[in-house]
Amino acid sequence: MFDMPKFEKIWLSIGVGSLILFLLISGVLGVAMGLNPPDGLENTIEPEQVEAAPPFNELGVKQIGDNEYEVNVLSFIFGFDPKEIVVPQGATVHFKMTSKDVVHGFHIPGTPVNLMLTPGHITEYTHTFNEPGEYLIVCHEYCGIGHEQMYAKFVVE
Ligand SMILES: [Cu+2]
Numbered sequence: 037m038f039d040m041p042k043f044e045k046i047w048l049s050i051g052v053g054s055l056i057l058f059l060l061i062s063g064v065l066g067v068a069m070g071l072n073p074p075d076g077l078e079n080t081i082e083p084e085q086v087e088a089a090p091p092f093n094e095l096g097v098k099q100i101g102d103n104e105y106e107v108n109v110l111s112f113i114f115g116f117d118p119k120e121i122v123v124p125q126g127a128t129v130h131f132k133m134t135s136k137d138v139v140h141g142f143h144i145p146g147t148p149v150n151l152m153l154t155p156g157h158i159t160e161y162t163h164t165f166n167e168p169g170e171y172l173i174v175c176h177e178y179c180g181i182g183h184e185q186m187y188a189k190f191v192v193e
Contacts, residue, residue, distance in 0.1 A: 083155035086110065086136045091158075097121060100130070109133040111140040111153045114182030116173060122191040128164045141176035144190055152177060165192045 040048075065071045086092050091108045096118045098106045107129050110117045123129055133142055135153040142151045142159070146167075151159050175186035 079158045079160070080156055081134055081158055083134070083136050086134060091132050092134060097123060101128075104128045104130070106130045106132065109142065111135045111142065111175065111186075113137050113180055114175075114186040116142075116175075116186070116188040118188070120189045120191065121173075122193060123165060125168045125192055126164065126166055127192070128162065131159070131161045131163075133159045138179050139177050140179050140186070141174070143174050143176045144171050145174070146171065150176075168192045 081089060081092070087110070091106070092110050095108050095110055098108070100106050103124060103126055105123055105127055107121055107123075109121075109131065111133065112135065131142075131149070131151070133151065133153050134157060135155045137155060139155070140153045142153055143149065147163060147165070149161060149163055151161055153159050169192055171190040171192070173188040173190050175183060179186065
């Protein structure tokens with residue numbers, strides 16, 4: 037074969053060897069064991085008819101248990117519906133949100149609530165609010181000329 041230095045041969049075989057190993061592992065995981073990345077299609081909604089379909093035909097706060105709430109929020113250019121969300125202290129809130137036009141953000145500074153709202157998808161997140169206070173909800177994905185006016189209020193009382 038080629039006249040190749042010894043170390044080049046060694047490194048080349050390590051490289052080709054790890055490539056084959058990687059392809060074998062991902063092949064076995066994907067084909068034989070059926071482990072694939074989520075396609076995100078289990079949580080979709082028709083963005084044009086979003087207000088007619090559950091859960092977004094009923095926006096706002098709904099009590100579903102002992103200090104446990106479901107909060108359905110719809111985002112659009114340039115705002116959130118509802119504009120103000122009020123929950124008691126210690127409430128566990130299950131957010132269900134979507135956008136009816138472009139990509140928006142849903143961020144409550146000072147909390148781990150930091151989500152992306154994509155048209156056609158339902159974004160879900162659960163958080164327990166132990167600190168009472170008035171929080172700001174901001175859209176932190178640039179969505180157009182009125183982006184900086186896109187905010188709402190979150191109150192823990
Ligand atoms: Cu926005």
